[in-house]
Amino acid sequence: MTDERIVVLAHGKFPDRAKTALGVMRYGDQTVEAVLDRDRAGDRVADHVPDVADAPIVDSFPDALAAADGDIDALYIGIAPIGGGFEESWRPDVRAAIEAGCDVVAGLHYFLNDDAELTALAEEHGVSLRDVRRPPEDIGVATGDAGDVDADVVCTVGTDCSVGKMTASLEIVAAARDRGIDAAFVPTGQTGIMIAGWGTPIDRVISDFTAGAVEALVVEAAADHELLVVEGQGSITHPAYSAVTCGILHGSMPDALVLCHAAGREAIHGYESFPLPPLAEYVDLYEGLARPVHESSVVAGAVNTKDLDAPAADEAIESFTGETGVPAADPVRDGADRIVGGLLDGLGRDLEEVDA
């Protein structure tokens, strides 16, 4: 699914407010043939984002189709308005994509499959509408099987939402592969699912099945890979989302944890009256909570330093290591090799084993 030739819709928001679009462009195996942003039509991706494959930015799906000589497999909705609704201004592009025989992929709260016009049109043209935020129907309660898989399992855990757990997970997978390890990303949120082409949006499953949904992903991925990096969600200290965090921690039964933190963050984002505890308390909390179900240790840290200059970033990472006692890096700024080093130490794997 992820070797598709795609067009990414990002009207009015490319690149800074198009997190999903950028995630797919940076980490997906898809080939992006064009970006739709009518506010920047005529520019190139490279004019705005230096480190992803270049592509034209165009006004509409028909323009994208022309630019790609008609050879497009899917249209990805690469932005989400607050509330996750479907903007009617996107409809002509979605309609044109379906009529051109393309699948449409979206991670909105509004499901394309609940839209009568689009479903009828999709049926007529024999294409799929893929709502990645709709969990599959066959999810059930966890059985405890994730603890028995024949793969090492790592989970990214956070001090808050929006600290870079998905990015850290993807960078860890890339750095592990650079070392010859057969690593796989296990997506638990809609952007990760769009990037990887599989996964379950854990925040949308029925709460009784939270751990079960993650367990199913781990069991599936462990059949084919030796190291799994499970994308964490939220934070165990989050007043609203900790249930999801806890279900992922217990459902994935990780052998090791990577603690993700945004340098300088002092309170829960959007819940400013809830201060973040010290980093060492997070280590104790995550390890203590994991232990009765499946013992696990924080073995490395991923520090998001995007708002800092280089010396301040280095200082933030050093301070993280001082507080937690584990190696850390900003996976975007530095790559995740140092994090993978910590992981392999923590898992008791050495490179000989890996090469074997």
Next chain:
Amino acid sequence: MTDERIVVLAHGKFPDRAKTALGVMRYGDQTVEAVLDRDRAGDRVADHVPDVADAPIVDSFPDALAAADGDIDALYIGIAPIGGGFEESWRPDVRAAIEAGCDVVAGLHYFLNDDAELTALAEEHGVSLRDVRRPPEDIGVATGDAGDVDADVVCTVGTDCSVGKMTASLEIVAAARDRGIDAAFVPTGQTGIMIAGWGTPIDRVISDFTAGAVEALVVEAAADHELLVVEGQGSITHPAYSAVTCGILHGSMPDALVLCHAAGREAIHGYESFPLPPLAEYVDLYEGLARPVHESSVVAGAVNTKDLDAPAADEAIESFTGETGVPAADPVRDGADRIVGGLLDGLGRDLEEVDA
């Protein structure tokens, strides 16, 4: 809603395998006019259960209607087969109840409101089908407001599922009322909801809304009462259900916790390869997890000793107190006054305050 005159359906399972029926009979304000159990028709409730109001056990809904001189408000489904389905052998009774103008109340996974025949019949007769396991549509994410309510909030937390958290919560409310405290039970599971006539089945909400659903209940109940006892679910060490537990802990923002335990339980029920940690570790886990969101302490224990004789029960309770440092009782065997004593000490309330 809970001053209804009701009939409880418990075919083939009364009393030992009719947990919901017994819960409603023991703790609900409803008047039970008859129990339906075709295997025991002709017996009386008092022949089997000494400590609840007596009522005839009859073969069918028409027999119940006759026994109650036609004066019945609702039929409660008081049993649940494994899987939570609707048994077709119940349909004649449900049909007869609707035709007699009665509401039907069920906590099944199968929703009566999804049954075409029953919904049509209910509409025809102007009655409601109340599926208490279907969460309301308007639940959203937690805002953190539960921490600001003008009531003391207590949450029952467990070492496992099925240790008696609902019963402990109801007994604590009863014992607090005996002391003149305006206490209210906050139901989070289907049996509790059927007993109390309100509440939300937290295990059925979307995982992102777990804390939000509990918060809404706490805010609602706090408007009318001075002490809330929130029914906990699962256990923070449960491999499948810990997400629900965590969401209730953080969503309810309790001022104090009552740790519930089944004496002699050594492993998670149904997950026997997961041993229970020592009780003192549970205290640390629950308090540690609560602290970053809303500081709380374990102030009392509820020990389920139903499988023990009196001396062994006393020993189990003493041992619980020895391990945790808090007063404890079996609320069924001893009543919950000692637990309420621990609560009031923990909350820093004295009886003068209460009387004021």
